[in-house]
Structure formats: C-alpha cells, structure tokens
Amino acid sequence: MVRIIVLFVVIVVIAMVVLGVARMIRSFSAPEPVVDSPREILRRRYAAGEIDEDEYLRRMSGLSQEW
Template sequence: MKTLLLLVGLIIIISCVLMLARSWVAERARQIPPADNPKEILRRRYAAGEIDEEEYLRRMSGLSQDW
C-alpha cells in the first residue's frame, strides 16, 4: 500500500514538473522575437551601430509600406 501511494505521489510530482517546464518553454518562445523578422533585424542593426538613424528610418518606412 505504501509503495502504491509513493508511486502515485511520484507520478503527480513528475506530472507537475513537466507541466511547469512546458509552460515555461512556451512563455520563453513567446518572448523571443523571430530571428528572420526583417523589422527585428533592422532594429538590431541600428542598435549595434551598423546603420545610422537616417538609414534605419528609410528602411523601416519601406518595410511598413503595403506593396
């Protein structure tokens, strides 16, 4: 009987840990912007100093237009 209770308790604990891990991974995935998003790439290049403000605004404006 004790072994059965221990096994059930262990299964419950493992299930809870797996659910928490799954929700943590899903939350992290929502927070990380996609690397192939052109606007995000442009933001990173501007932040890194690869392009100046004029170039950033010009390119961002081009990305915002509906073609």
C-alpha cells in the first residue's frame, strides 16, 4: 500500500514538473504584444477612412504639442 502511495506521489511530482517546464517554454516563445504609437494608430485610422483629413491633422498637431 505504501509503495502505491509513493508511486502516485512520484507520478504527480513528475507531471507537475513537466507541466511547469511546458508552461515556461510556451511563455518564452510567445511573441510580445505589439504596442503601436498614437501616431501609427492615427495613420491607420486615416488610411482606413475612419477619420477624415481635418480630424487627422487636428489630432496629429495635438500629439506634436508638449504639455
């Protein structure tokens, strides 16, 4: 009976180690999320037609100002 319990504990520990290593590998290989600059977001919105030229220029000039 003791052998079965020890074997079970060993299997659980091995499984936890394997899952931990797999999680670490997955986290290292995951690409970093791309964070776009506000200017790039405005360029994309203008190119997609979401905002017009006046809105684009107004917002870009607002980004150029230092507060």
